[in-house]
Amino acid sequence: MTFYKKCTDSDSILNKRNNRRLKFATDFDKSIVINSFKIRDWKQVLPNEEWNIYWSNTLNCRTLFNHENGYRFQDRQLINHFPNHYELVRKDLLVKNIYRYQKNLEKAGHPLAEKIQETLPSAHKVTRYLYLDFIPTTYVLPSNYKRFVDEYHRFPQSTWIIKPCGKSQGEGIFLINKLSKLKKWSRESKKCIQNNLPSKDMYIISRYIDNPLLIGGKKFDLRIYVLVTSFRPLKAYMFRNGFCRFCSIKYNSSVSELDNMYIHITNVSVQKHGEEYNSQHGGKLSLKNLKLFLEGTRGQHVTTRLFENINWILVHSLKAVAPIMSNDRHCFECYGYDIIIDDNLKPWLIEVNASPSMTATTMNDEILKCNLFDNILSVVLPPSGIPDARWNKTPDANALRDFEILIDEDSILNEDLILNEDLKVKRNT
Numbered sequence: 168m169t170f171y172k173k174c175t176d177s178d179s180i181l182n183k184r185n186n187r188r189l190k191f192a193t194d195f196d197k198s199i200v201i202n203s204f205k206i207r208d209w210k211q212v213l214p215n216e217e218w219n220i221y222w223s224n225t226l227n228c229r230t231l232f233n234h235e236n237g238y239r240f241q242d243r244q245l246i247n248h249f250p251n252h253y254e255l256v257r258k259d260l261l262v263k264n265i266y267r268y269q270k271n272l273e274k275a276g277h278p279l280a281e282k283i284q285e286t287l288p289s290a291h292k293v294t295r296y297l298y299l300d301f302i303p304t305t306y307v308l309p310s311n312y313k314r315f316v317d318e319y320h321r322f323p324q325s326t327w328i329i330k331p332c333g334k335s336q337g338e339g340i341f342l343i344n345k346l347s348k349l350k351k352w353s354r355e356s357k358k359c360i361q362n363n364l365p366s367k368d369m370y371i372i373s374r375y376i377d378n379p380l381l382i383g384g385k386k387f388d389l390r391i392y393v394l395v396t397s398f399r400p401l402k403a404y405m406f407r408n409g410f411c412r413f414c415s416i417k418y419n420s421s422v423s424e425l426d427n428m429y430i431h432i433t434n435v436s437v438q439k440h441g442e443e444y445n446s447q448h449g450g451k452l453s454l455k456n457l458k459l460f461l462e463g464t465r466g467q468h469v470t471t472r473l474f475e476n477i478n479w480i481l482v483h484s485l486k487a488v489a490p491i492m493s494n495d496r497h498c499f500e501c502y503g504y505d506i507i508i509d510d511n512l513k514p515w516l517i518e519v520n521a522s523p524s525m526t527a528t529t530m531n532d533e534i535l536k537c538n539l540f541d542n543i544l545s546v547v548l549p550p551s552g553i554p555d556a557r558w559n560k561t562p563d564a565n566a567l568r569d570f571e572i573l574i575d576e577d578s579i580l581n582e583d584l585i586l587n588e589d590l591k592v593k594r595n596t
């Protein structure tokens with residue numbers, strides 16, 4: 168793909184003066200994307216023509232930012248990814264970046280990195296971060312195979328989930344509770360030189376959350392959309408209308424059911440092939456209804472605390488990657504967070520997606536995603552409605568619509584102050 172023509176500033180000003188239409192390009196033939204622009208009277212053009220917003224796939228975005236390409240962004244152009252978004256969304260890198268964030272805070276003696284010792288029901292003693300323990304213990308295979316084996320022997324009763332780093336939609340995922348199932352990695356770990364493998368040959372193995380919160384006896388996870396308009400300073404917004412995705416078969420943690428993905432994997436792409444899948448509601452429940460259900464069954468205080476803890480995870484996963492993100496001012500990105508809540512109402516970060524699906528499986532889904540897309544445009548466009556990378560990215564309260572501010576570091580100046588504010592929030596919850 169070539170990206171030669173640019174939309175110059177003077178062009179755009181001319182467009183406005185002559186009442187010519189703003190232009191968008193997209194790699195997706197999705198009505199949700201295309202209609203949201205057309206409703207705003209934007210004109211669709213090809214990616215290699217002049218555009219003001221390019222809703223690209225991740226590969227074309229990276230190509231555009233590749234210096235060899237020679238493409239120069241103009242002020243009136245925006246694009247929907249950060250060039251190295253993979254630091255947050257590739258499974259192995261997300262884990263690596265969060266572990267590094269924890270270690271750095273610990274080395275600095277920061278109170279956020281406080282640790283506690285716990286005795287598990289199995290009588291094992293474990294030390295964990297008090298505030299930063301929000302991803303299941305994870306190892307990269309094959310490079311961390313030996314470290315995984317040590318952990319496996321410490322907790323031989325645990326179940327583990329293995330996921331290919333280069334795949335999505337539940338593809339290639341399986342659960343194990345026996346080391347013998349990992350012979351392939353045992354062999355490869357001996358040959359492997361760390362980090363030399365392409366991501367398609369890498370896997371992560373994570374402790375399986377085997378005590379998920381169940382509703383109607385079924386496991387579910389949360390899909391929460393987070394829009395980031397800047398990493399330094401960090402400016403992020405959470406979409407209020409996230410949803411839960413349910414498994415179609417009742418949860419059962421017995422070993423004989425470990426292979427049954429309709430019990431364990433909540434992805435719609437997996438569940439829709441099951442006999443029990445309900446295409447009316449698509450196995451989905453809105454976050455608002457989840458909140459109401461939990462307030463009714465568990466009480467308001469613990470529900471509020473759960474949702475504060477979810478916000479905490481969103482903010483700190485972003486802080487973990489913020490220092491290494493290419494913070495290009497032409498970029499914004501909407502991430503799809505996958506969170507699982509366990510039966511102690513502790514939320515766990517499972518994964519972050521860079522290109523959350525813009526395909527709708529039900530009517531409600533269609534409404535939600537159209538609304539999401541339109542709200543994204545509302546937040547990333549300045550009050551003039553014309554893309555402007557020089558804008559201070561501080562939307563009016565009205566422009567936020569169904570987004571709420573997760574964090575805006577512009578409003579707090581000093582880094583220590585920000586972290587201390589975090590701690591104050593955490594201690595209060």
Ligand SMILES: Nc1ncnc2c1ncn2[C@@H]1O[C@H](COP(=O)(O)OP(=O)(O)OP(=O)(O)O)[C@@H](O)[C@H]1O
Pocket residue numbers: 303328330334335336337338340373374375376377387388431432433434505507517518520
């Ligand atoms: N550690 C875990 N404990 C319990 N369940 C898990 C765990 N990790 C993943 N799952 C389940 O497996 C599903 C798929 O995992 P994940 O989202 O990481 O994979 P994916 O194939 O990349 O999916 P996506 O299409 O969302 O990117 C999750 O939505 C969740 O239901």
